[in-house]
Amino acid sequence: MKCALVIGGSGMLTDVSILLAETGYLVYVVGRSTEKMNNLLKKSNDNKNLIPVFIDYSNEQSLNKKIDEIIQENNTIHLIVAWVHSYAEHAIQSIINGIPSTSESSRFVHVLGSRSNLDKIKTELTIPNHCFYSQVKLGYMMQDDEKRWLTHEEICNGIIKTINNKKNVHVVGMLS
């Protein structure tokens, strides 16, 4: 069974976590609040493939320990979707460093806010050859001549599209 890790998967990425679980992944979902995690489990029709992981991703030690455990149980992590707030500056590199070099490469989908500098972020990361790294930038939508934020559905659809299309960079919505 393929294994996925969705960091921040109990918030706006809830539907990404559920869809991956429904399409055959064993999905480890990182978050801190039991309430959000319970809502995610309730929303899924079949939650046996959703595994809550209650850690604070800004705590490098517990993040690394958890990633090691997941890899021991599954040999690798096939897909990582990460929505990580910028205060946890080392989390993304720590996760990438934990991906083992196996015959199959791992997919890393990095979800970023509209003000992020994608090139700078990618340049500052060290990405090994066995990791296929993509960025999803969240923009905005125009509605009745007004800018609005993306809905969770629009965000999740954009992320699923990126996973399926294997694009390096995907922008959801518009950028100013």
Ligand SMILES: NC(=O)c1ccc[n+]([C@@H]2O[C@H](COP(=O)([O-])OP(=O)(O)OC[C@H]3O[C@@H](n4cnc5c(N)ncnc54)[C@H](OP(=O)(O)O)[C@@H]3O)[C@@H](O)[C@H]2O)c1
């Ligand atoms: N361009 C756009 O349209 C755009 C871009 C970004 C955000 N937004 C909107 O803004 C809203 C709020 O954004 P948000 O960033 O709070 O997103 P969110 O996805 O609703 O919540 C963040 C997710 O990350 C988890 N998380 C946060 N800090 C964590 C930590 N230190 N350790 C482990 N897990 C952690 C949260 O779970 P726990 O709280 O349980 O830890 C939750 O699963 C979103 O719902 C979205 O609608 C829109």
